[in-house]
Amino acid sequence: MAVAQPSHPQLAVSAAIFRDGKVLLVRRARSPAKGFYSLPGGRVEFGESLHEALAREVDEETGLGIEIIGLAGWREVLPAAAGAGHYLIMSFAARWLAKEPTLNDELDDYRWIAPDALASLGDLKLTGGLEEVIQSAARLIGH
Numbered sequence: 001m002a003v004a005q006p007s008h009p010q011l012a013v014s015a016a017i018f019r020d021g022k023v024l025l026v027r028r029a030r031s032p033a034k035g036f037y038s039l040p041g042g043r044v045e046f047g048e049s050l051h052e053a054l055a056r057e058v059d060e061e062t063g064l065g066i067e068i069i070g071l072a073g074w075r076e077v078l079p080a081a082a083g084a085g086h087y088l089i090m091s092f093a094a095r096w097l098a099k100e101p102t103l104n105d106e107l108d109d110y111r112w113i114a115p116d117a118l119a120s121l122g123d124l125k126l127t128g129g130l131e132e133v134i135q136s137a138a139r140l141i142g143h
Helices: 050-062 115-120 130-141
Strands: 010-019 022-028 041-043 065-077 087-098 107-113
Touching: 010 050, 010 065, 010 130, 022 050, 022 130, 041 050, 050 065, 050 087, 050 107, 065 130, 087 130, 107 115, 115 130
Parallel strands: 010 087
Antiparallel strands: 010 022, 010 041, 022 107, 065 087
16 A cells, blocks of 8 residues: 655655765665665654754664764655655755664665765666765765
């Protein structure tokens, strides 16, 4: 059974988490974007700040402790088909602080990848706009 989507845009957050010059990419285990590598994140809950939502989502999906540096960019995902979601995703640059990735059931793989190696990863399916957000986040982090 398909999940019923709200009739209005949903606000979401994601984190470009940097550690030792590499950024964390995670692969989605279910729709939307099943099989695509992206950044950890998810929906903002009512009454939750963007930073609170980001820290919660990163913890839920990966178990990592992070330091949020700043807004790296945003992306709008419009519904591609009937019943699909409409999302506004605010993407932040962050630094890894603690723990090793422990993925929840929303994710099935992760990789730490150098931002300048993204273009050579032809075999990996990346979500739209991912490279631009990572490059912007890398500039904020100072890489």
